[in-house]
Amino acid sequence: MGTLTALRQLRERRRQADRRFGARLLASTVVAAVAAVPFALILVLVEGRWAPLRRIDIGAAQRLHEVAVRHPSWTGVLHLLSDRVWAPVTLRLAVGVLTAWLLHRRAWRLAAWAMVTAVAGGLIGLLVKAVVERDRPALQDPVAHAPGYSFPSGHAMTATTSFAILILVLLPLVPRVWRTACWGVAVFSVLGVGLTRVALGVHWFSDVLGGWLLGLAVVALTTWAFEAWRIEAGLGHPPVSEGLEPELAEATPEPGRSRW
Template sequence: MAVRAAVLHLRDRRRAADRRFGVRLLGAAVVAAVAAVPFALLLILVEGRWTPLRRVDVSAAERLHRTAVTHPAWTRTLRFLSDWVWDPAVLRTIVALLTVWLLYRRAWRLAAWSAVTAVAGGVIGLVVKTVVERARPSLEDPVAHAPGFSFPSGHAMTATTSFAVLLLVLLPLVPRAWRPLCWCVAVASVLGVGFTRVALGVHWFSDVVGGWLLGLAVVALTAWAFEAWRADAGRARAEVTEGLEPELVDARPEP
């Protein structure tokens, strides 16, 4: 009887695991759809040269370019922010240093998530740029130049993935009273990156939106994978306002 009870218990556990696996697969499909469908729709409109979208792109580029040409000090500020403060190389370096710190703290899976999210974002963005081959704006008396193709904006996408990584990793170490400020700084920075790229005339408005959406898709999928691991490891589901791994605040590096 004891053996039979053990067998039945094991079978019930396997069935429960199968049900959880099915739920996770469905959840993955939903996350992928919610995150990727808006980008796919935008890509279709860009590739199809949809007139209303093209009109918005041209109008935003021309208006912001006039301001940039007539206000040199304003333009220098935008270039400083775009080329130094929010430059993809700078943000990737910060994420790389964060990943090294996580390895030092022996937060292996969180370090892997940070690295994979950053690398996946960069590679996917480059691949999409190469496939779409959209030309950058061509304006009279340009105030800035950028190499390569235009869609999606690498600056916008890198800012989205990088600030998401910083937030979701470091939030457990931030006092709760300060967390809303951290979210505001991150969101303002991501929006600011996009604005500088359009204002400097090196990206269309839709390029920036595409970078934001694709970056969110990457973060959503990798974060879901991390949450699936937490569930398999028997850890409680973490709220987004607490970061991916709230236990990090109690972790100590081993000697």
């Protein structure tokens, strides 16, 4: 009898934690959206009036563009990385496949976290672009073109949120000896996306920086919501080196049952 009572209490505790988890996911998205607009406006004001940052933007754009014009083969590599390997559609597809796999594993809350983080990042990026309406660089002999507004870089923001999702979800499945390398690949890819966008002349450096920072803000907020649920559900608070759900490395649960 005591065991059954304890199980009922645990299930009720999980259900209550689930309800608060959903509310926190929604709240974290709203907070990120509200914080993104003034953040973007402040950055644009700084970019327009603070001479040092303006010089960095123009200097980086011109120097990298000159290299791209002089070396067509290098420009081809940039296009391959920016438009294929690290393209937003490629990264979103990867996150979509990961989410489907999590649903197959019945990791419902982890799948919800991944989906909300990816969707929130995309919507907030579009919102800030529409509010700021910053023009893209206008360079002589352009080697690339991109539609829409410039700030923040959608490529940089998508790369930040997508690689964070992939790393934080899949890390428990990676042997410890390879985890540092995985973090290195993720960081290199996120930084590389920013380099390609500036080198191709379709973004200012501050656009890329804004995309990185907003992406990190979205990941931090949704991760806070997920970790708060784990603590309330009695699952503990694993270190980042273990991923969001260390239990993911366990065997697939039986049909009709879920560990999450």
